[in-house]
C-alpha cells in the first residue's frame with residue numbers, strides 16, 4: 001500500500017493553501033515534518049495522531065504521517081523515506097525500545113533532528129535523538145499499584161494485562177506495578193500476566209483465558225496497561241457473570257473518554273491519565289530545535305489518577 005502520508009501531505013498542503021494558516025517562523029520556508037507513528041492500536045493512539053495533525057495544520061506545517069501498522073520495520077522504512085525526502089525534522093513514536101541505532105544514525109548523518117514522542121528507546125551512542133517527550137511509565141505503574149493496594153487492604157489475587165511486548169510503556173508500567181507489590185504488598189499476588197498488545201479485542205481474549213483457567217474464580221482485580229484492554233476485560237468479566245468494578249476491581253492507564261464513561265457506569269474502578277495530546281509541545285520543540293536552542297534530552301509529561309469518585313464531575317472536561 002502506497003504510504004498513507006502521500007495522501008495526508010496532499011490534503012494538508014491543500015488545507016494550508018486554502019486556510020492561509022499562519023506559517024511557523026522559518027524565514028518563510030514551510031516546515032516539512034515526517035511523523036513515524038506506531039499505527040492505530042488504541043483510542044489513545046488515534047487521539048495522539050489527531051493532535052499532531054491538528055497542530056500541524058494550525059501552524060502551517062506539512063506533516064507527512066506514516067502509520068507503522070504495529071511493525072518496527074515499517075517505522076524504519078518510513079524514517080528512511082523521510083531522510084531521502086530531506087524533511088526538516090522527524091518525529092518518532094517508537095513501537096519498541098531497541099533496534100534503532102542504524103536508522104537514527106542515518107538521520108543524524110543527514111543532519112535531520114529526531115524527536116521521540118510518548119515512548120523511549122534504549123540506544124547505544126550519544127545524540128541519536130534530540131529529546132524524548134513522554135510520561136514516567138514506572139510512576140504510572142506505581143500509582144496504579146498504590147491505589148489498588150489501598151482498595152484491597154494490601155492483600156488479594158489479581159491478573160495483569162500487559163501492553164505490546166518490548167514497548168517502553170509495557171516494560172515500565174509492569175516494573176512500577178510489580179515492584180511496588182513485591183516490595184510493599186507481598187500479600188497481593190499476580191496470578192497471571194500476559195500481553196494484550198494494547199488492544200481491546202486482545203484484552204478481552206486474554207481475560208477470557210484467565211477466567212477459564214484453574215485460578216479464574218480467585219481473580220479479585222485486573223491491572224491493565226491501557227484503558228482499551230481494560231474495556232475488553234470488562235466485557236469478558238460481564239459475559240462470565242462477574243461484576244467488574246464491584247467483585248472484581250479494574251485499574252488501567254491512559255484516561256481516555258471510554259474509561260471515564262466506564263467509571264461513571266461503575267465497571268472501571270480507576271485510570272491513571274497519560275495525556276496523548278502531543279501536538280502543541282512537539283511543534284514547539286521542533287521550532288526550538290530548528291532555531292538552534294539547546295533542549296533537555298527528556299521532557300516529562302505529568303500524570304494523575306482518576307477514580308469513580310470523581311469521574312462524573314470530570315468527564316465533561318475531557319479532551320480525548
Ligand code: GYE
Pocket residue numbers: 041042043044045118119169198225226227228253254274
Ligand atoms: O498507553 C496506549 C498506546 O505509548 C503511552 O500506547 C503510549 C501507549 C498508550 O497504545 O494506549
